[in-house]
Each structure stands twice: as C-alpha cells, then as structure tokens.
Amino acid sequence: MTTPETPQKVAPPPRGFFPMPRADLLFLVLILAFAVIGLLPWAREAEAGGVALLGWMMAALMVLSPAIALGRILLARRRRRGGRP
Numbered sequence: 001m002t003t004p005e006t007p008q009k010v011a012p013p014p015r016g017f018f019p020m021p022r023a024d025l026l027f028l029v030l031i032l033a034f035a036v037i038g039l040l041p042w043a044r045e046a047e048a049g050g051v052a053l054l055g056w057m058m059a060a061l062m063v064l065s066p067a068i069a070l071g072r073i074l075l076a077r078r079r080r081r082g083g084r085p
Helices: 022-038 041-045 053-080
Strands: none
Touching: 022 053, 041 053
C-alpha cells in the first residue's frame, strides 16, 4: 500500500532583475516610444514654425522627461513618509 505524497511547494519563477512599479514602467515605455517616433523619417521632414518636428519632439522630451520623473520621485518620497499623495 502506497501513501499519497504531499505536493511540494514550488518557488515562483523570478520576475526580473528588480521590482519596478507599473507607473515607472509606463513612464519608461512612453519615453522610449516618444524618442523612437521622433527619430522616424517623416518626423525629420515635417515642419512646424520653421523647425523640424524632430526638433520640437526632442525639445519636449528634454523638458518633460526630467519634470515628470522629478514629480514621480517627489510623490514617491511623500508616500513613503506617510504624507498625502
């Protein structure tokens, strides 16, 4: 007579190198998509205000990326300290 074996718990597979909040992942994906779109050939030819669309998009990327990242850092710091988000 054999005894039924108890199932062994298996550790879940690793989920990546380090945990990343979904909002940070979305921010990173949007920055990369914005940069890729800005470097497409049609963005170099199109002009707005006498400046190529590439220039406008890269200028916006230079200004908005650090501003959004700084806002996310400050918001995360406030949440860690227990303040209102």
